[in-house]
Amino acid sequence: MTKIDVARVLNKIIALKKETQTAFDEMICDLQNLLEPFEPFEPFEAKSEIAETTDEPKTAHFCLAEFKCRDGTAVPKQLYKNVQSLMDKLETLRTVLGDRPIYISSAYRHEKYNAKIGGVKDSQHIVAKAADIRVKGLNSTQVYTVADKVFYDGGVGVYDGFVHVDVRTKKARWDKR
């Protein structure tokens, strides 16, 4: 094979990989939507009462269970405040994106878990201020463009297939595509 042939094959493989990845992302989102495990019902009138009797973070489309560590460890109570700030921003992002469901692939990580998966030491995930997200029907570049505005004073990192957002109250941006 000539170099041109090899380049042609390589380009084909890269294009195929991108296509497959997008298809998988879509499938994951679709299945997630079918399950709808976290979609809350319209709140009863007692909503304010519930809010007063529990300090669990919650918004219209997000609940605490979505933010727990991937190994099943619950978010510690002292970090609830951080989760609430993060949820509020995600709720705004969801609205701005035209009410598209946001799938959270990773949010809180306790230190040991973070180390195990090779996360950076001062990761915002450890303090439950960060989430890695995918949005149904949008690629990570499209999500990044909007998250950049919504999380204006926080962290936004774009990856091949997902976007990291956090509420560190200091602007940070990175591109790992």
Ligand SMILES: [Zn+2]
């Ligand atoms: Zn992240």
